[in-house]
Amino acid sequence: MSYCSAINQMQPGDRKTLHKNYHDNQYGFPIHDDNELFGRLILEINQAGLSWELILKKEEAFRKAYHNFNIKNIANYTEADRKRLLADAGIIRNRLKINAAIENAKTILVLQKQFGSFEKWLEFNHPKTKEEWIKVFKKTFRFTGGEIVNEFLMSIGFLPGAHSSDCEVHKKVLKAKPMWLKQNSIL
Template sequence: MSYCSYIETLVGDRKELNKNYHDKYYGFPIHDDNELFGRLILEINQAGLSWETILKKEQSFRKVYDNFNIKKIAEYTETDRQRLLADAGIIRNKLKINAAIENAKTILTLQQEYGSFEKWLEHYHLKTKEEWVKLFKKTFLFTGGEIVNEFLLSTGYLRGAHSEDCPVHKEILKQNPMWANQK
């Protein structure tokens, strides 16, 4: 079942939470490195949990991770790691917290080499899912196949976030014209 269809099975606050993400964020290109990195943090933290759990905690993640500021997170110390591990507003997993900090350092290096995290992603844009997974596993921590797939779908680097009959799909094609002629 696609995310588009799944939302129609939900009711109340659950439907509203997921529909807002589906209609305004999922699959849309992101052009800000901190927001791209924030999405990677959220996708990493979703591993083993529901996306709904992450959506409910998104504002807490933003707050405790300095609004996903790559430079600040790359400078986090052991004190910051302990602060994050103690914060019930986020997922308190040592491996995921460590991945966020180490991946921030990696992105700083990519920014120096490519000009931005976005330009690094664009440099590899038309890779297959399998090629992306290999690249991410070589480059970042805690990035398995599903994490990479969802990160790339959710940020518009892989086609297929929405079913083709979904109205949001058409809006994404307008914002990401390189997908218009590709199947």
């Protein structure tokens, strides 16, 4: 069942509102801010083994704990910051995921120097199949398995599949010109 269908079948209430807001306003839309791109990667990494609903509920706590996903700040985190994050009940307190965020921030700083931005690095690597993207991410970043990479790239418009073609939001995503729509894209 697609995310679009699952939301339509949810009972009205906070849960449906939470998912619908993400589905209608963020999922599949291009992101052009490096900190927001990195934030989405942090959220996807933290979702591994857990529900996306839990991550959506904790998004504001993640923003606060990780300095609004500021790449430069996170790249400079110290051992004291690691301890602070491990003690923060508002986020996922997993040492491997926290370490991945810090190390991935350092990697993105290098990519920004080489390519101008994290987004431009993604564009430089486009188009790729899902399998090719997974190899690039595993070589470049920490804690980026197949499902994390797939969901991250779908959620930011680099891979198709975020929405069913009959979903009203799909039309809005198309108007935002996601990368997967670009000519020569591999589908």
